[in-house]
Amino acid sequence: xxxxxxxxxxxxxxxxxxxxxxxxxxxxxxxxxxxxxxxxxxxxxxxxxxxxxxxxxxxxxxxxxxxxxxxxxxxxxxxxxxxxxxxxxxxxxxxxxxxxxxxxxxxxxxxxxxxxxxxxxxxxxxxxxxxxxxxxxxxxxxxxxxxxxxxxxxxxxxxxxxxxxxxxxxxxxxxxxxxxxxxxxxxxxxxxxxxxxxxxxxxxxxxxxxxxxxxxxxxxxxxxxxxxxxxxxxxxxxxxxxxxxxxxxxxxxxxxxxxxxxxxxxxxxxxxxxxxxxxxxxxxxxxxxxxxxxxxxxxxxxxxxxxxxxxxxxxxxxxxxxxxxxxxxxxxxxxxxxxxxxxxxxxxxxxxxxxxxxxxxxxxxxxxxxxxxxxxxxxxxxxxxxxxxxxxxxxxxxxxxxxxxxxxxxxxxxxxxxxxxxxxxxxxxxxxxxxxxxxxxxxxxxxxxxxxxxxxxxxxxxxxxxxxx
Numbered sequence: 001x002x003x004x005x006x007x008x009x010x011x012x013x014x015x016x017x018x019x020x021x022x023x024x025x026x027x028x029x030x031x032x033x034x035x036x037x038x039x040x041x042x043x044x045x046x047x048x049x050x051x052x053x054x055x056x057x058x059x060x061x062x063x064x065x066x067x068x069x070x071x072x073x074x075x076x077x078x079x080x081x082x083x084x085x086x087x088x089x090x091x092x093x094x095x096x097x098x099x100x101x102x103x104x105x106x107x108x109x110x111x112x113x114x115x116x117x118x119x120x121x122x123x124x125x126x127x128x129x130x131x132x133x134x135x136x137x138x139x140x141x142x143x144x145x146x147x148x149x150x151x152x153x154x155x156x157x158x159x160x161x162x163x164x165x166x167x168x169x170x171x172x173x174x175x176x177x178x179x180x181x182x183x184x185x186x187x188x189x190x191x192x193x194x195x196x197x198x199x200x201x202x203x204x205x206x207x208x209x210x211x212x213x214x215x216x217x218x219x220x221x222x223x224x225x226x227x228x229x230x231x232x233x234x235x236x237x238x239x240x241x242x243x244x245x246x247x248x249x250x251x252x253x254x255x256x257x258x259x260x261x262x263x264x265x266x267x268x269x270x271x272x273x274x275x276x277x278x279x280x281x282x283x284x285x286x287x288x289x290x291x292x293x294x295x296x297x298x299x300x301x302x303x304x305x306x307x308x309x310x311x312x313x314x315x316x317x318x319x320x321x322x323x324x325x326x327x328x329x330x331x332x333x334x335x336x337x338x339x340x341x342x343x344x345x346x347x348x349x350x351x352x353x354x355x356x357x358x359x360x361x362x363x364x365x366x367x368x369x370x371x372x373x374x375x376x377x378x379x380x381x382x383x384x385x386x387x388x389x390x391x392x393x394x395x396x397x398x399x400x401x402x403x404x405x406x407x408x409x410x411x412x413x414x415x416x417x418x419x420x421x422x423x424x425x426x427x428x429x430x431x432x433x434x435x436x437x438x439x440x441x442x443x444x445x446x447x448x449x450x451x452x453x454x455x456x457x458x459x460x461x462x463x464x465x466x467x468x469x
Contacts, residue, residue: 051377053309053354055310057352058310058352059100063348063350064102064158064164065158066157066158067157067158067164068155068156068157069154070155074123074125076168077169078192079194079195080191081192082189084188085127085188086114086187087131087173087190088113088129089130089131089133089142089144090131090133090325091132091133091134091135091324092132093132093327093389094269094327095151096149097167097168097170098166098252098253098256099149099167099312101165101325102319103163103325104158104161104162104319104320104321105160105163105323106322106323107323113185114153114160116186126153127151129148129149129150129151129171129190130165131147132145132266145266146172147170147193148171149167149168151165152168153165169192170192171191171192171193174190195274198222198274198275199222199275201217201221219279222278223247225279226247226250228282229250229251229278229282229285232285233254236285236306236314239313247274250278251268251277253313254281254285255277255281256315257313257314257329258281258288259306259314259329260284260393261389262388264284267280288303288393289304290393291303291392292391292392293390293392294365295363296362296363298362299394301331305333305334306332307383315330315388326387327388328368328388329388329391330385331385331386332383334386338360338361338367339361339362342357342358344357345357350385351371354373354374355372357372361390365390367391368390371383371385
């Protein structure tokens with residue numbers, strides 16, 4: 001039988017009876033009720049003390065082996081200026097400022113792009129532009145998003161094959177038309193997108209003396225929006241309570257952690273201002289409930305079951321041994337009927353101390369992996385990692401369509417390539433004084449605002465099935 005890629009190793013396809021048995025076993029495992037687990041530090045039968053997975057260690061991507069810090073650091077690029085940078089398209093992955101991006105450069109074209117970035121003079125040294133794309137399995141054509149993110153290569157190992165990069169600034173790819181692959185991705189003009197500071201709310205608006213109602217100003221107050229978004233996100237990820245940062249940093253933290261598909265995240269990345277992005281994130285958080293299979297619409301999990309297994313948050317990017325970068329959200333449980341395939345594997349595991357199995361929806365769509373502890377004392381005993389490109393959020397997503405600008409590129413990175421607004425809560429917050437200390441976001445600018453106090457209009461504002469961690 002034809003070999004298949006499952007769980008990061010090449011295995012022979014199962015004969016029909018064996019395949020049915022494996023599917024039945026997977027369904028039974030997925031349907032098994034969750035058992036309350038002892039907390040870290042408790043002692044269970046046999047006297048073993050419980051040990052919790054260290055999220056800090058997960059964030060180091062130790063499965064890549066030894067990687068060394070690169071000397072020096074490039075400064076921030078000037079906003080509004082056009083630079084020529086190598087562009088790395090990644091399928092279904094929306095990188096934003098602050099995200100960590102692990103890479104394995106097994107394709108010659110990708111290695112050429114990175115080598116060009118490493119040899120570039122300052123201020124472009126070690127910088128690449130990462131752009132979300134959709135790949136076709138039948139043609140070499142790429143559907144590229146117009147807005148991406150500059151990533152700085154910070155660590156490298158494995159003879160230049162394994163590396164870690166960090167998202168820094170948003171960029172707009174300056175390509176009006178790409179015809180028949182005539183333009184290489186090794187040197188592409190990109191414009192650094194500005195990050196305008198949050199608009200300040202006039203003091204008279206906070207005092208209720210402005211022409212417009214206070215709820216309208218609250219809609220554009222980035223600091224108040226950030227407090228609200230943080231409260232909403234805590235229902236999904238209680239760890240967000242400890243987040244410290246300004247509204248812009250919070251907006252990107254939410255973008256990188258929301259369990260929504262790449263179309264929605266691309267729309268958030270393209271938001272022109274921080275208050276626009278936070279408004280959309282608040283609306284998403286209000287409607288967020290079930291997480292469904294993007295292929296068939298079947299409910300797979302609840303957003304409330306998200307758990308933080310990495311220092312990055314409830315979602316993070318990982319790369320397998322075949323160089324495919326997977327963007328996953330970690331959950332404590334999934335719905336019944338999810339099918340597990342293969343035996344648990346520990347090789348190339350993204351999570352130290354855990355074995356993985358590929359997980360499939362009943363429609364045969366690869367949705368992610370189940371991770372089980374290899375030691376009885378490790379907690380949690382199991383959890384799931386679902387691919388965000390395979391998910392869609394249940395509930396209302398009005399106005400959150402695909403990204404605004406896309407273009408076609410005839411080429412690939414193969415081996416021979418070139419490389420709804422609710423104002424009641426905010427009204428209450430304003431009446432209570434709108435303290436900047438609430439929710440851990442401090443320093444709200446309520447003096448000398450640039451928002452009008454009267455007389456103006458409202459305005460608007462191919463992945464592989466292998467987890468092979």
